Amino acid sequence: MFKLEARPQPSPVWSYASPLLALVITVCIGVLLFVALGKDPVRGLQVFFWEPIKSGYALSELMVKATPLLIIALGLAVCFRSNVWNIGAEGQFVMGAVAAGGVALLADASSGPSIVVVVMLAGVLGGMAWASVTALLRDRFNANEILVSLMLVYVAIQFLNFLVYGPWKDPMGFNFPQTKTFEAVTKIPRLMEGSRVNIGLLLALAGVGALWVYLFRTYSGFAQQVGGLAPAAALYAGFSSRKALWVALLTSGGAAGLAGALEVAGPIGQLTPYVPAGYGFAAIIVAFVGRLHPVGMVFSAILMSMFYIGGELAQSRLGLPKSITGVFQGLLLFTLLACDTLIAYRLTWKR
Amino acid sequence: MDAYALLIAATLNAGTVLAIASLGLLINEKVGIVNLGAEGMMLCAALAGFATVVHTGSHLLGFAAGMAAGALMAAVFGVLVIWLNTNQYATGLALSLFGGGFSAFAGTGYVQARLPEQATWAIPVLADIPLLGPALFRHHPMVYVAVALTVGLIWFLYRTRTGLVLRSVGESPESAHALGYPVRRIRLVAVMVGGALCGLAGAYVSTVYTPLWVEGMIAGKGWIALALTTFATWRPARVLLGAYLFGGVTMLQFHFQGAGFNIPSQFLTMMPYVATVVVLALISRNPAWIRVNMPSSIGKPFYPGS
Numbered sequence: 001m002f003k004l005e006a007r008p009q010p011s012p013v014w015s016y017a018s019p020l021l022a023l024v025i026t027v028c029i030g031v032l033l034f035v036a037l038g039k040d041p042v043r044g045l046q047v048f049f050w051e052p053i054k055s056g057y058a059l060s061e062l063m064v065k066a067t068p069l070l071i072i073a074l075g076l077a078v079c080f081r082s083n084v085w086n087i088g089a090e091g092q093f094v095m096g097a098v099a100a101g102g103v104a105l106l107a108d109a110s111s112g113p114s115i116v117v118v119v120m121l122a123g124v125l126g127g128m129a130w131a132s133v134t135a136l137l138r139d140r141f142n143a144n145e146i147l148v149s150l151m152l153v154y155v156a157i158q159f160l161n162f163l164v165y166g167p168w169k170d171p172m173g174f175n176f177p178q179t180k181t182f183e184a185v186t187k188i189p190r191l192m193e194g195s196r197v198n199i200g201l202l203l204a205l206a207g208v209g210a211l212w213v214y215l216f217r218t219y220s221g222f223a224q225q226v227g228g229l230a231p232a233a234a235l236y237a238g239f240s241s242r243k244a245l246w247v248a249l250l251t252s253g254g255a256a257g258l259a260g261a262l263e264v265a266g267p268i269g270q271l272t273p274y275v276p277a278g279y280g281f282a283a284i285i286v287a288f289v290g291r292l293h294p295v296g297m298v299f300s301a302i303l304m305s306m307f308y309i310g311g312e313l314a315q316s317r318l319g320l321p322k323s324i325t326g327v328f329q330g331l332l333l334f335t336l337l338a339c340d341t342l343i344a345y346r347l348t349w350k351r
Numbered sequence: 352m353d354a355y356a357l358l359i360a361a362t363l364n365a366g367t368v369l370a371i372a373s374l375g376l377l378i379n380e381k382v383g384i385v386n387l388g389a390e391g392m393m394l395c396a397a398l399a400g401f402a403t404v405v406h407t408g409s410h411l412l413g414f415a416a417g418m419a420a421g422a423l424m425a426a427v428f429g430v431l432v433i434w435l436n437t438n439q440y441a442t443g444l445a446l447s448l449f450g451g452g453f454s455a456f457a458g459t460g461y462v463q464a465r466l467p468e469q470a471t472w473a474i475p476v477l478a479d480i481p482l483l484g485p486a487l488f489r490h491h492p493m494v495y496v497a498v499a500l501t502v503g504l505i506w507f508l509y510r511t512r513t514g515l516v517l518r519s520v521g522e523s524p525e526s527a528h529a530l531g532y533p534v535r536r537i538r539l540v541a542v543m544v545g546g547a548l549c550g551l552a553g554a555y556v557s558t559v560y561t562p563l564w565v566e567g568m569i570a571g572k573g574w575i576a577l578a579l580t581t582f583a584t585w586r587p588a589r590v591l592l593g594a595y596l597f598g599g600v601t602m603l604q605f606h607f608q609g610a611g612f613n614i615p616s617q618f619l620t621m622m623p624y625v626a627t628v629v630v631l632a633l634i635s636r637n638p639a640w641i642r643v644n645m646p647s648s649i650g651k652p653f654y655p656g657s
Contacts, residue, residue, distance in 0.1 A: 004435070006654075085440055141632040142641075146387065146440065147578045148631060154571050154624040162617035281448060288441060321459040323566070326452020330391075333445040334431075341435040 004345040014342045019289050019296075022336035023303070029331055039318050047317055048310030048328075058309075060195035064267060065308050067197075068093075068259035070204045070301035072283035074211050075255025077292040081215070083228035084248040088134060088149025089256040090280025091156035092127040096257025097264040098160055099126025101179060101271040104186040104264070105168065111185050119186050119265050120258060127257015128250050130156060135249040139242055145249075157276050164271050178272040188266040200262035207255070211294040224248070256280060278326070282308075285333045304329065358606055359486040363494055366591075366598025368552050368560055370497040372576035373583075373590045374504055375421075375548025380580055381508065382541040383521040383648035387443025388428055390573030391450020392546050393553030396420040398454045398461065400554025401564045405464045413558045414493075414551055421550020422543045424450065429542035433535045436652045447573070455566040466562045491559050493551075500548075501591040508587065517541060521646030524653040534653060549573065571624060578627045582634050585644040593630075600626045 027045070034044035052062045072089050079086040100123035107115050133152060137143040161177070170180040188198040214221040227234040227244045234241065259279065264271055286304050290297030311325030372389060379386050386392075400417035404410055428446050431437045477488040508514040520527045520537050528534045556572070557564055575597060583589035604619035635641060 087444060137628065137632045142635040142638060143628070143632040144578075144581060144635065147574060147581075148628050150574050151571070151578070151624045151628045155621050155628075158617040158621045158624075162615050165617070166615055284444065285448065321456050323452055323455035323459070326448070327456045328452075330445060330449025330452045333441075334427075334449055337437040337442050337445060338431055338435055341437065344436075 003348050003350045004341065005348045007344060007346055010343050011346075014339075015291065018339040018342060019291065019300070019336055021342075022289070022332060022339045025335040025339070026328060026332045029335075030328060033327075037320065039320065044314070044318065047313045048306060051313055052306045052309040057195065060197045062302060062305050062309060063201055064196045066301040066305035067200045067204050068263055068279045069283050069286050069304050070297060071200070071207060071259040071262070072252075072256045072280060073286035073290065073297045073301060074204070074207045074294065075252030076283055076287040077211065077290075077294070077297065078215075078224065078251045079248040080287060081225045081228050081292050082244045082248045083231070084245055085146045086131065086134065086149050086249055086252050087146055087284060088131075088151075088153045088280070089252060089283055090276055090278065091149070091153035092130045092253040092256035093260040093263075093280045094153075094156040094160050094276050095130035096123035096127035096260030097271065097275050098156075098163065098260075099123055099129075099257065100261030101168075101182070101264050104182040105179060107183045107186045109183070109185075111183065113185060115186050116188060116265070120188075120261050123257045123259075123261020123265075124254040125257065127253040127255070127260060129253075130257070131249040131253020132246075135246050138245060138249075153276075153280070160271065160275060161273055164273055168271065170270075179270050181270045182265060186265055187269065188262055196267050198262065198266050200259075200266060203258070203262075205298075208294040208298060215294070256283075282329055285329050288333060289336055307332075353482075353485065354606075354609075356482050356484075356486040358602060360489065361602040361605070362595060362599040363487070363490060364560065364598070365601045366595035367491075367494045367497045368556055368572055368594075369576050369579060369597055370591050370594035371493070371500065371555065372549045372552035372573060373579040373594055374497075374500055374587060375545040375552070376576055377545075377580050377583075377585060377587060377590055378504070378517075378541050378548070379545035380585060380649055381518055381521045381646055382538045383524060383646050383651065383653070384429075384432060384538055384542055385439050385443065385577075385650050386425065386428060386446070386542060386545060387440055387577065388424065388446025388450065389443075389549050389577050390569055390571065391447035391454075392421045392424045392549045393450075393556070393569045393573045394454040394567070395424060395450045396550030396553030397557035397568060398458045398564060399550070401464070401466070401557040402458075402461055404466050404558050405461065408467050410469070410558055414554050417550040417554025417558075418547040419550070421553065422547040425543050425546020425549070426539070428546070429539045432652075433538050433542070436654065439650055439652075451567065458564050458566065461564045462566075464564065466558060469559070469562075491555075493555050493559065497594075498591065501587050504587045518646070521648055524648050528653075528655050534655060538653075549576070552576070575623060575627050578631055581641070582630050584634070584640055585646065597623060597626065 031041040034041040052058050076089055100119045103119050103122040130152060134145050134149045137148050138145045164177045164179060168179045170178055188200060190198045223239040224244050224247055226239055227241050264275060282304050286297055286300045290300035307325050307328050311322045314320040314324050315322040372393060376389055396417035399420035400413040403416035404413035424446060428442055431442050432439050472491055474488040478484045508518060516532055520534050524534045553569060556569060579590055579593045582593045601623045604622055607614060607619055
C-alpha cells in the first residue's frame with residue numbers, strides 16, 4: 001500500500017513542481033471530460049491552450065483578462081501570507097467599480113485627463129472601505145473574516161444592482177439596468193492602437209515588483225508574514241497581529257478596488273449588473289496556484305485568463321457551456337492542494 | 352391574521368433549508384473539521400436532486416440523489432483534508448468554487464425543465480385548526496424531519512456512547528487516538544454525513560422550496576448555514592432556532608414588499624446577508640460564549656503517531 005512519509009525538510013523541488021503536476025492532472029481530467037461529452041479532445045485543448053496565444057490580438061485579449069486577476073491576486077497574497085482569509089475580493093472589486101463609476105459619471109466635457117487618476121483612486125478607496133468593514137468586525141468583534149467578507153460580496157452586488165436599476169440608471173438607456181456610458185476622458189488610457197490592453201497591465205507589473213520588494217526585502221513585509229507562519233513567534237517578537245490584519249485587508253481591498261476601477265473605466269465603460277464576473281474568486285485560485293509569490297502569480301494569472309478565454313471559445317466553437325471555465329478552475333485548485341501534499345510528505349510503497 | 356399564519360409557515364419552510372444544512376455542518380465541526388464547501392455541495396446536490404426528479408418523477412429518489420451527491424463531494428474533501436492534510440479552509444473553498452462551476456456547467460440542459468406537480472401536505476385534523484393549522488401543520492414532511500433531526504442529534508451527541516466518542520475526537524484527537532479510536536475514519540464518516548445533510552438541504556431547495564434549477568440558486572445559503580453553527584455556539588437546538596430566525600429574515604422581505612413599504616427590493620434582498628454579518632459580530636464579541644462549546648481541535652489537522 002502507498003504510505004505518506006513526512007520529509008525531514010519540505011521539498012523545494014515539489015513546491016515548484018506541484019502546480020505543474022496539478023495542471024497536468026487537470027488537463028488529463030479535461031481530456032476525459034471532452035471525450036465523455038463526445039467532443040474532440042485535441043480540439044478542446046487547442047481552444048484552451050493554443051487559440052488564446054496564437055496571434056497578437058489573441059495575446060492582447062489574454063492580457064486584458066489576466067490584468068485584473070493578477071492585481072487582485074497580488075493583494076490576496078498579502079492576506080493569505082499573513083493568515084488573513086479574505087475571500088470577499090469579489091465584493092471589494094464591485095465596490096471599487098462602484099466608487100470609480102460614481103466619479104466617472106461626474107465627469108463632463110470640461111474634465112481634464114487627470115480625472116483618470118481620480119477614477120482609479122476612487123476605486124482603490126472604494127475597495128479599501130469595503131474591506132475595512134471586514135477588518136473592523138474582525139478586530140473589534142472577533143467575527144470570522146471568512147464568513148463576513150463572503151457575505152459582504154452578496155451585499156455589494158445588491159448595492160450595485162440598486163444603483164443601476166435605480167438612481168444611476170441611464171435615463172436614455174431604454175430602461176436597461178445600466179448607467180450611461182462614461183465620458184471618453186475618464187477611460188483608462190490604452191497602451192497601443194488596436195488592442196484593449198490599457199495601463200492597468202503596467203500597474204499590475206509594477207505591483208509585482210512592489211510586492212516582491214515588500215515581502216522579501218523590507219522589515220515590515222517580514223513582520224507581516226511572521227504572524228501567518230508562526231503566530232507564537234510573532235507574538236514573542238512583538239509584531240502586532242492587529243496591524244497585520246488591517247494591512248492585509250486594506251492592501252487586498254485596495255488592489256481589488258483598483259481592478260474594479262480598471263474594468264469599469266476600461267473594457268466595460270459603464271456600470272451594469274454584469275460587472276461582477278467572478279474575478280475576485282478566480283483570483284483566489286491565481287494566488288494559490290502562483291504559490292503566493294509575485295512572479296508565480298504572473299504565470300497563474302495568465303493560465304486562469306486562458307481558462308476564461310478558452311471557456312468563451314468552447315461555447316462558440318464547441319457548443320459547450322461557458323461555465324466549463326469554473327469546472328477547470330475549481331479542479332485546478334483541488335488538484336493543486338492534493339499535489340501540495342508532496343512538498344511535506346513523500347509517497348512510499350510499503351507492504 | 353391569515354397573513355401572519357402564512358408568514359410563520361414561510362419562515363419555517365425557509366428555516367428548514369438552513370437547519371438541515373447547518374446541522375450537517377455541526378456534525379462536521381463537532382469532529383474538528385470545518386467544511387467551507389457547503390455552498391458547492393448544496394449547488395451540486397440541488398442539481399442532482401432536480402435532475403433525478405425530472406427523469407424519474409420521484410421526489411424521494413431526488414432527495415436520495417442530493418444526499419449521495421453531497422456525501423460524495425464531502426468524501427473527496429474528507430480524503431484530502433484528513434489523509435493528505437491539506438488546509439481545511441483552502442480545500443473547502445476549492446469545493447465551493449468547483450461545485451459552483453460544475454453545477455452551472457452540468458445544469459445548462461435543466462434550466463427550462465419543469466417538475467411534476469406535487470401533492471400538498473396537511474396533517475389531518477390539526478391542519479384545520481384556525482391560525483395554527485396553516486402556520487404549523489400544512490408543511491412538506493421535510494420541515495418536521497428537520498425538527499426530528501435536531502432532537503435526534505441532541506440525543507445522539509449528548510446521550511449515546513458513539514456521540515461521546517465523536518465529540519472526544521473533536522475535542523482532543525490525540526487522546527481519542529491514544530484510546531484506540533480510529534480518529535481519521537470517524538472524521539471521514541462525520542464529514543460524509545455532514546455532506547449528505549447539506550445535499551438533502553440542497554435537493555429540498557431545488558425540488559420543493561423553489562422547484563426549478565438556475566445557476567447559483569443556493570445564493571449563499573450554504574455560507575449562512577456555516578455562520579449558523581458559530582451563531583448557535585455549536586448547540587443543535589440553537590442551530591434550529593437560528594435557522595428559523597434567518598428564515599424569518601428572508602421572508603420578512605416579501606412581507607415588507609407585500610405591505611407596501613417603499614424600500615428598493617435590492618435592500619430587502621440584502622437583509623439575510625447583513626443579518627448574518629451583524630449576528631456573527633454580536634455573538635463573536637464575547638470570546639467566552641464561543642469557547643465554551645467550540646470543539647477544541649476545530650480547523651486543526653491531526654497526524655496520528657506524531
